[in-house]
Amino acid sequence: MKKIEPRTLSGFMELLPSEQILFNQIKEKIERTYKKFGFLPLDTPIIELSEVLLAKAGGETEKQIYRFNKGDTDLSLRFDLTVPLSKYVAKNYGNLSFPFRRYQIGKVYRGERTQKGRYREFYQCDIDIIGDGELDIINDAELPSVIYTIFKELGFDDFTICINNRKILNGLFENIGQKENSTQILRIIDKIEKIGKQAVIEELKKIKVSEYAIEKIIEFIEISGTSKEKIEKLKNLNIINETFETGLKELEFVYNNIKLFGVPEENYKIDLTIARGLDYYTGTVYETFLNDYRELGSICSGGRYENLAEYYTDKKLPGVGVSIGLTRLFYKLNELGLIKATKRSISEVIIIPMIEDLKKPIKLATELRKLGINTEIYSNNKKLKAKMKYADKLQIPYVIVIGEDEIKANKIKLKNMQTGNEEEIELDAKKIIEKI
């Protein structure tokens, strides 16, 4: 028979078992933390009607969509978990309790140009809190504690959750009459580290930004110091603009309240340079960095939005949320050696019978499982050497050997595969567990 080469699409992650175990451990830690904070689970379809899914999309995003017809129906694969959430909340508005706190962990699809570490199918792990008509700013102060708990759980200490508020920059631009120029100005400001302050000023002059406006912009981007100093300096800019003032008040409130939620001061700060690309966000924005690996980019981002589902409903649904792009994060952490696949098996114990009658070995396996121990029994008819090789390759922590002698003495041989220690124990699940 002609064989077809078994291959996986590029841009699609498919792991070997040991890496998959590690991946799942991380995913489970994220999910467990989301649950700890009382977020409700949600699982929406991967396929949606294009009309529904692309209600808002446009430009870059739309080009990346996996879109196709099945019969006469125009379908698309979801490219994030936010649009499905919008649809879900608009559709089920009457059946939900607000604030609606939900988490969703699932695969999304974007046909990006494939390159190392970029995936076309990847997991997003999202939480959002959606209000009905309004949502207190205190919720913006709670989310960093979820982020903090997750990365601590994953074994990281040296990370910083950066917060900012979109209203501050928007208000500044309004105040200096540059609202229409804002995108262009942002692009120029972004280059300051590369081209220097003078060149930025020149470029701003070229697009006819007034001297007063340039002065305010430069004053703003030169704000530095501790988070508290930044707040003081923002106040001292003396900008009389409602948006700016609201943003500053919100930022100060969020900053002051994050600590309440148990996040140590070294793990968060105000960073006026983060803005989150998307227009979507209207208030607080978050980005999270591993301090020694800033080049990784943000490993958990999100923010506050004014209106979740305006494409589907007249109801005003403000919300705040964050998202972890798990697949890319896993790839990067693995590449950097910051996480390491150590387990090659789910089993904690493998039972290796060296006798024909499998009754007692199997009974022991069943009892160990009932007591909560993941247990495998090697029941295939092989030589001891082959059986041990299997246990060894899978690095199963404990091997129980049961041969004729052991059966006669009602004992088992327990081998700790890490230390090499071997001991005889009574054939009794509870007694064996004490040694594990």
Add this chain to the structure above:
Amino acid sequence: MKKIEPRTLSGFMELLPSEQILFNQIKEKIERTYKKFGFLPLDTPIIELSEVLLAKAGGETEKQIYRFNKGDTDLSLRFDLTVPLSKYVAKNYGNLSFPFRRYQIGKVYRGERTQKGRYREFYQCDIDIIGDGELDIINDAELPSVIYTIFKELGFDDFTICINNRKILNGLFENIGQKENSTQILRIIDKIEKIGKQAVIEELKKIKVSEYAIEKIIEFIEISGTSKEKIEKLKNLNIINETFETGLKELEFVYNNIKLFGVPEENYKIDLTIARGLDYYTGTVYETFLNDYRELGSICSGGRYENLAEYYTDKKLPGVGVSIGLTRLFYKLNELGLIKATKRSISEVIIIPMIEDLKKPIKLATELRKLGINTEIYSNNKKLKAKMKYADKLQIPYVIVIGEDEIKANKIKLKNMQTGNEEEIELDAKKIIEKI
């Protein structure tokens, strides 16, 4: 703005939070059991190259495939988890330890005609044991214990795992010279309950089955009694055919060994009428029925196959596996009232502060979470009535109210929402947990 109606495709399950909680509980129980038996996790892409995915498919299945082009690439969504497993094992052969025991729980896609209880996107929960070259028959006896453990975990007692062996019927047909007619004969036999024995005999005569052959066929389908009696009667058919004899020997072995793996006799039996539609299976086959709801069809099925990945590799990879179609099962059990969504929240406790300074309430929430309690804090600025209504709607089991008086006395008010009991307790996470 013109609104787009927020809707979900028909044939795609999308649950309200309380049902989603229940669905996830079932999914987690299945996964936990798979792990208990030492199966390794696997997560393959939902999208594959059509050439790879459809190496074998044909007929009915192919029509149902979600297939489309992205750029020049011909892609398909997986329609089961077995083909991706075949590809995976062929691709990673050198990196796996055999027998390779893996579980996979994931969504698959089939564009079936939509009707009640039929889904186009649905979860399959699969386990398989793959051998390298050979795989002992004892593995066929182990799988029923996995099925048994799962359905017991899910709260069912009255179910039967039916086993049969494809070689028996194949051998019988070979023996009576009807190998080529087998599909036609099976179709006729299947009607016996509807049209009666005489009519079946007439139809068999019409397609020129010999009298001797008809006699053997009737003798076979009239075999009844206990599992042990069935084995005896099969032996007494005196069919001299290697396939038949191997099948009978395997069936007897599997039957005799299932008990060893801790499955009580009332939960399994030999049923010579089950055959599993697919040609795929070559030996043992399983179907599982809820005895009072046989009309549900099989809730967990599978079997033994000779060669997992022949389309991709020359390596002979025999295996045995079972699968649970979770989405349909969930729908049916829910419809019959055999499962019931009772939880509306993931939180075990909600803290409701009635004070401005949220320091202590938030600190308590953080401590409760650290102690393993899923805890929500209602931090939005609402009246007590609105806050209690939220807790009530979500049916969160315990409400902790902290007001001015409580803060002064360093206490909290703990309300058991089921009994309505209220008591004052010291503001101390550990002391509170004792009461929960």
